[in-house]
Amino acid sequence: MPGLRQWALAGLAACLLIGCSADKKSAGDPAADDHGTTNASHAAAGGHGSAHWSYAQQASWAVQSPEAAVCAAGKAQSPIALASEALVELPNLVGSYAPAEAAVFNNGHTIQINAAPGQTLNIGADVYQLVQAHFHAPSEHQLDGKIYPMEVHFVHKSESGKLAVLGALIDEGSENSQIAQIQAAIPKEQGENKAQPAAFDPVAMLPDDQTYFAYSGSLTTPPCSEGVRWSVLTRPITASAEQIAAFKKILGENARNLQDLHGREPILGS
Numbered sequence: 001m002p003g004l005r006q007w008a009l010a011g012l013a014a015c016l017l018i019g020c021s022a023d024k025k026s027a028g029d030p031a032a033d034d035h036g037t038t039n040a041s042h043a044a045a046g047g048h049g050s051a052h053w054s055y056a057q058q059a060s061w062a063v064q065s066p067e068a069a070v071c072a073a074g075k076a077q078s079p080i081a082l083a084s085e086a087l088v089e090l091p092n093l094v095g096s097y098a099p100a101e102a103a104v105f106n107n108g109h110t111i112q113i114n115a116a117p118g119q120t121l122n123i124g125a126d127v128y129q130l131v132q133a134h135f136h137a138p139s140e141h142q143l144d145g146k147i148y149p150m151e152v153h154f155v156h157k158s159e160s161g162k163l164a165v166l167g168a169l170i171d172e173g174s175e176n177s178q179i180a181q182i183q184a185a186i187p188k189e190q191g192e193n194k195a196q197p198a199a200f201d202p203v204a205m206l207p208d209d210q211t212y213f214a215y216s217g218s219l220t221t222p223p224c225s226e227g228v229r230w231s232v233l234t235r236p237i238t239a240s241a242e243q244i245a246a247f248k249k250i251l252g253e254n255a256r257n258l259q260d261l262h263g264r265e266p267i268l269g270s
C-alpha cells in the first residue's frame with residue numbers, strides 16, 4: 001500500500017484482561033454509536049446527531065433504548081480512572097495507517113473523522129480495521145487523577161464486529177498540525193452529510209511512547225455496549241491552547257462521567 005506508515009507500540013504476548021474477557025460480554029450492537037461505523041448503525045441507535053441524549057443528563061442514557069440499559073446496569077463501562085502501576089507484558093500494538101483523504105463532520109456530540117479503508121491495528125494476533133477517530137473534551141479517561149484537556153479515540157473493528165478503541169490523551173502544549181487540518185475542515189453545519197474532506201494521517205496524533213493501559217470496557221456514549229477492547233496510551237500528545245479552545249467552543253463538554261471498575265484491573269504495559 002503506497003504511503004503506508006507503520007508504527008509499533010511494543011509489548012509482548014499476554015491475553016490478560018483484554019481479549020480474554022472482552023469477547024464474552026458483548027451486549028447489543030457495539031457499533032451503534034459514535035464509536036460505530038455506518039449511518040445504518042447510527043439510525044438503529046436512535047440516531048447519533050439526534051438530540052435524544054446529552055452529556056448534561058447522563059443518568060437518563062439507560063432509558064434511551066432497551067439495549068442502553070447497560071449504561072446503568074453494566075459492570076464493564078467506560079471511561080475509568082487509570083493509575084500508574086508496575087509495567088507488565090502486553091500484546092504489541094502495531095498499526096498500519098496510511099495518510100489519506102477522510103471525511104470530517106460534526107455529529108452533534110463530537111467531531112468525527114471517517115477513515116479511509118485498509119488501515120489496520122494489530123493487537124497481538126488480533127486484527128482490527130480503523131473506522132473513525134473522534135474527540136472528547138475534556139478527556140474521558142483520567143490518569144493518576146489528572147483530567148486532560150482532550151482525548152482522541154481511534155475506533156477499530158474486527159472482521160467479526162468486535163471493537164477496539166485506541167485512546168490518546170491530549171495535553172496543552174505545541175500545536176498539532178494534523179489537528180489543525182481537521183479543524184480547518186470542520187463544517188459549520190452538523191450531520192454526516194455535511195462532511196468536509198481533510199488530509200488525515202492518524203500517526204500524527206499518536207505519541208512515540210509505547211506504554212498503554214489495557215482493559216475491557218464499553219462505548220462511552222449510548223447504548224454503552226460492552227465488549228470494547230480499550231488501549232489507552234499513557235503519554236499524551238499535545239495541542240495548542242488555541243486548538244483546544246476551538247474544539248471546546250464547538251463540542252462543549254462531551255465527556256462521560258467516570259464509571260465503576262466493578263473489580264476490573266486495568267493493566268499497564270509496554
Ligand SMILES: [Zn+2]
Nearest residue numbers: 134136153220
Ligand atoms: Zn469516544
